[in-house]
Amino acid sequence: MSTVIDRSQADFHRLAGFLPGHQTPWIADLRARALARFAEQGYPTPREEAWKYTDLAPLAGKHFQPLATRDEVVARVAIDDYVLDPQWPRLVFIDGYHVPALSMLPAGVSLAPLAEVLAQSPDTIKPLFTASDEARGFAALNTAFMSDGLCLRLTPNVVLEQPIHFIHIAHGGARPAASYLRHLVLAGRGSRATLIEHYVGEGADAKAGALTSTMTQCVLEEGAALEHYQLNEQGLSVYHFSSVHVHQSRGSRYVSHNVQAGARIARSDLHAVLAEPGAQCVMNGLYFGRGRQIVDNCTFIDHQAPHCSSRQIYRGVLDGESRGVFNGHVMVRQDAQHTDAQQMNSNLLLSDDAEADARPQLTINADDVKCSHGATVGQLNEDALFYLRARGVAAERARAMLVQAFAADIVSHMSAERVRMHLDALIAARLGR
Amino acid sequence: MAEGSNLEHLIEREYKAGFVTDVEQESLPPGLSEGVIREISRKKGEPDFMLEWRLQAYRHWLTLREPTWAHVHYPPVDFQAISYFSQPRKDKDRPKSLDEVDPKLLETYEKLGIPLREREMLAGVAVDAVFDSVSIGTTYKAKLAELGIIFCSFSEAVREHPELVRKYLGTVVPQSDNFYAALNSAVFSDGSFVYVPKGVRCPMELSTYFRINAANTGQFERTLIIADEGAQVSYLEGCTAPRRDENQLHAAVVELVALDNAKIKYSTVQNWYPGDEEGRGGIYNFVTKRGVCRGANSHISWTQVETGSAITWKYPSVILQGDNSVGEFYSVALTNNYQQADTGTKMVHIGRNTRSTIISKGISAGHGQNAYRGLVKVLKSAQGARNFTQCDSLLFGNRCGAHTFPYIEVKNRSAQVEHEATTSKISEDQLFYCMQRGLSREDAVSLIVNGFCKAVFKELPMEFAVEAQKLLGVSLEGAVG
Structure with a gap:
């Protein structure tokens, strides 16, 4: 080095x-x-x-x-x-x-x-x-x-x-x-x-x-x-x-x-x-991995005052040999009573060689708080794929639709319509192959 | 504030198991060196391979540093100030039956509410009691022997069944695993050994009570449980320790091996001295516990209720190697006053269709700091692996902390991994509802806390579940936030 x-x-x-x-x-x-x-x-x-x-x-x-x-x-x-x-x-x-x-x-x-x-x-x-x-x-x-x-x-x-x-x-x-x-x-x-x-x-x-x-x-x-x-x-x-x-x-x-x-x-x-007090923080994250990409997200939300809220939703779609990382940390300080903090990370693995690593962390030093977090790693729902295939949707297209729906949870929260359209096109191009 | 005074009143309650039994101890002087290890090995009359193994561990330990990553704080431990061996006198003429056991020791158990004989008769539990470092009484041994089950102290196993010890010792937790495991491997004094042969289902719960008694004596148990193909065994471990002002180090190692279709259930109730309300004294509990599901369809389940110790550093883990094997971890950890706990589990999925469940309930009160730290790792080979993790925390008071540090690493796309955690306090609504129906505030809290922990308690064997509920009540009563 x-x-x-x-x-x-x-x-x-x-x-x-x-x-x-x-x-x-x-x-x-x-x-x-x-x-x-x-x-x-x-x-x-x-x-x-x-x-x-x-x-x-x-x-x-x-x-x-x-x-x-x-x-x-x-x-x-x-x-x-x-x-x-x-x-x-x-x-x-x-x-x-x-x-x-x-x-x-x-x-x-x-x-x-x-x-x-x-x-x-x-x-x-x-x-x-x-x-x-x-x-x-x-x-x-x-x-x-x-x-x-x-x-x-x-x-x-x-x-x-x-x-x-x-x-x-x-x-x-x-x-x-x-x-x-x-x-x-x-x-x-x-x-x-x-x-x-x-x-x-x-x-x-x-x-x-x-x-x-x-x-x-x-x-x-x-x-x-x-x-x-x-x-x-x-x-x-x-x-x-x-x-x-x-x-x-x-x-x-x-x-x-x-x-x-x-x-x-x-x-x-x-x-x-x-x-x-009263501050609000929202973090929406969407990450795509393909080839040998590494996407590493690291968030830290520091609740220093009472009556604040934070929401985090991170979603990853990982293909190829890529690796997706979510490392989110919510800290609630001793006097930050009435904090409402939520953190969620979901990952979709689309290939056998992709990897997802999640590390959602909570450090809580106040008692009157509502904090939760969650993380999931999985693949596309077989039943949903079957449903679409049974209705004549081609496999590739069905997968793309499901990924689009998965990403929609993040994209739909964006208020700039042009950005939403841009991302929809990007996802479609990625999965169209 | 009514709740405040309640809390104070109950927090001032003295540790119930806090007393010292006056038995003369034969200890080695404090300090650690190759000489001390040779002496321990000699006193225990061990074969050469054991001594060699200890020395190997010691040499490796010298190259290691104490880990600092856990969310706990304590003054550095002086490993040269600890005495590494102590045993009750008269070790030459060991008692052959309970009648020969020093009545003072039996009294100790009586005070703790575990009368051996009563248990022998009423509960049908085989107890291998460890008083400080050497086992002093083993019951139901003959009965177990008929089935070919070996249940004895570790020292005895080393002498009587060296081939089994040699085959399995250190295969789950190697000498070099971590700082405390290496220390334990070098100086372990005694512990339990269980071997359940092929196809045998152990007819009773096996149990050991550990008790640290002599001041200044770190206790280093080593437990090894092997369930051969198709075997089943349930093992209970419970601990209390007399009160004392100096911190005591406890670094145990537990290894479980489950072969094809075998099932091991390991339950712990840990109530060691937690220190006083100012955070003085208490046990440092730095334990390495790990099981390996080596065979197909094997099953290892850890259940723990941790209410004691000043500091707990403990991650009972399962390596899911065999196809279709199952790992479980159920935990209730309570920290009050200045207690700190950093505990959780590791589930490593290697085999196909392996499943794991993690249920962790943390309760913090006073200035207690409670952290869940866990790893769920799905390797590429673990086709169809499944994990579900739930970690909930309950907080009492605004000076305590509850922390969650899960690590999730997935390398197989067919795996399904879920983690969820929540943190909250007992809501006024719940209390109001209960008190409206005639429960006192304390009973209401106790009811709610027991409900919070139910998913774990129901995994405990009956007698233990009752004891665990009582323990939780005593440790927490009145600590209403």
Whole structure:
């Protein structure tokens, strides 16, 4: 593993003078400290409990280099396939940098590429970086190399009618590229918005691959509501690591729709802190595995205050030799009475070589709570298949229908119709064979 | 608050089995080394292979570190401060029958409410009582011997049936399995050995009472139960220990082997000294229990009621190797005051059409911390495997904790695995309903708790079920949240 550390340090010395915010001492310090923390351990290994089922050994021999500047981005990419709705405001990024020519920014909203904010008014977002100053592994690497991202600031009581569509394309030029994205969402009191993070692209070529690392930090003030989609449809040679940190105040509502349908290894971390009474947190997850994919979902919901609720439903469909992991942890702190927390994970194994690992965990330190969790692993219902076959539905089609129904439990909770349609098409294409 | 004072009143109740019997002990000085192990082996008159086996385990143990992953907290154990062997005096002229047993020991059992002779006559239970480390009385042996069943102390088995011990010892829990299993393999003092020959159905429940008596003595039992093809046996294990301020380490190993069509049922009621209301003292119970369903259609069932010990670290497991084999785990774990329990099971499905059921009920009160930790693993070969897991927790008071850490790993698509868990407290509605019908608050709670645990209690043999209910009542009465 030392080589990974060496390469990261070499990259850092090469790039430090170019990365956004390098003129600002606290940002330069933040990056250097983060790199030092990464260098202590390198990539996480399966010996760590949180990475028990995901071995990053395939990554060790690869060198994904971050691009130094926006100018290196190859801008000639067709994005029509990725645009879900042409009316939606969108930000398009390629290999870690914003491409203004492809984007369409909304009027009257404080929405800007992070690189711009880091260069022009870094002190306005300084408090948001204190939390990431302890992280290790990928989070540390992300802090060291973050090149750009999205910075959305909603003033009190602003309601965004249309979702903001963020598209990241792992394109890669001559060499395997690494992208380190950092998003900030500050939802002011009573504001309301929908954010769609969408990750696509194959990298330079199927052999070289790419690495996409993304971190999103959401702060929801009193009564704010955020619907947050993360759609990962990257190519099978891409390594995708995403983590989201949410901090919720009184009466706020955070809804996550997390769809992992791409990448050789996809790892998604979701961490929500329910800090004040009445906060609500919903996490819906849907993951598909095929080929030799590994999809690893790790969630942590921290109930710190009374009268909060959380709901988690994660569903996995695993085919080929893929492996799906759900590692969900609900923590109820001592004073978080009247917590209502539910957690459910279901897995469908479609092939003999697929594997599902579930680890739903509850840590409960208050007595007046309603907490439950469950996990199942199984295959398609034989009776249901028989029923459809008996009515003349072809075997393939019957299977596809049942998988669609299985996924519908997650998809139907999404309020953006365009996303629902997109996912239905994706499932149909996957199972149509 | 009426409930509050009730709780205090009952929590102050002293541990009922807390007394020390004044019998002279012949102990080794504290400390662990190869010399100590040789001495233990020599005192027990063991054959060479046994000594060699112990030394192997000890050398491996030296390379291991104490595990820290469990959800329990305690000061580090000084393994050199423990005396690894103690036995009641007069070990040269062992009692041949109960009449020869030291009356003081019999008195101890009387106080605990397990009069051996009465049991012998009335209950028809064969009791192999372990007082500290050496068995002192075995009943019904002759009767069992007629059927070819071997039921004796482990030391005796090593001397009388070395071929069986050699064949099976360490095949389920190897010496190198984990830190405490390695320690146990090196220094185990005594325990029970059961062999049920082909096609024999053991006509009575086999039972052992363990009791830790001498201060500063870790007790390291080793139990091995083998059910040969078509055999059936039910084994009961129950424990109490006198109160004492210093923590005592208890690291037992239990191995079960079930061959084709065999069935083993292993029941435990554990009521060791849990420490006082401030969390001082109490037993550290770090146990490795595992059974292997080696043959087709074999069946292993674990039932446990854990109300004692300051810290419990215990995962009775089943390796489902034979086709169509069945593993079961039924558990009630209660933690009160400052007790901590990290307990659960592992079900490893290897054979085709293997089935497992896990029912775990955790009850936490006071500052108790109760964790279920379990693994259900379905290997690729386990076509048609089936698992059902249910873990429920009941909480009393806002300073206790209930945690669930299940691990589910499935590599076969024809497998069906289900896990569900809930956490709640006794609802005011339920209490109101019962009290409206004339039950006192305590009786109502007891009724509800017993209902909560019923799925487990019904798996216990009759006498044990009664004892378990009583135990739960004593440990919890009045702790209404």
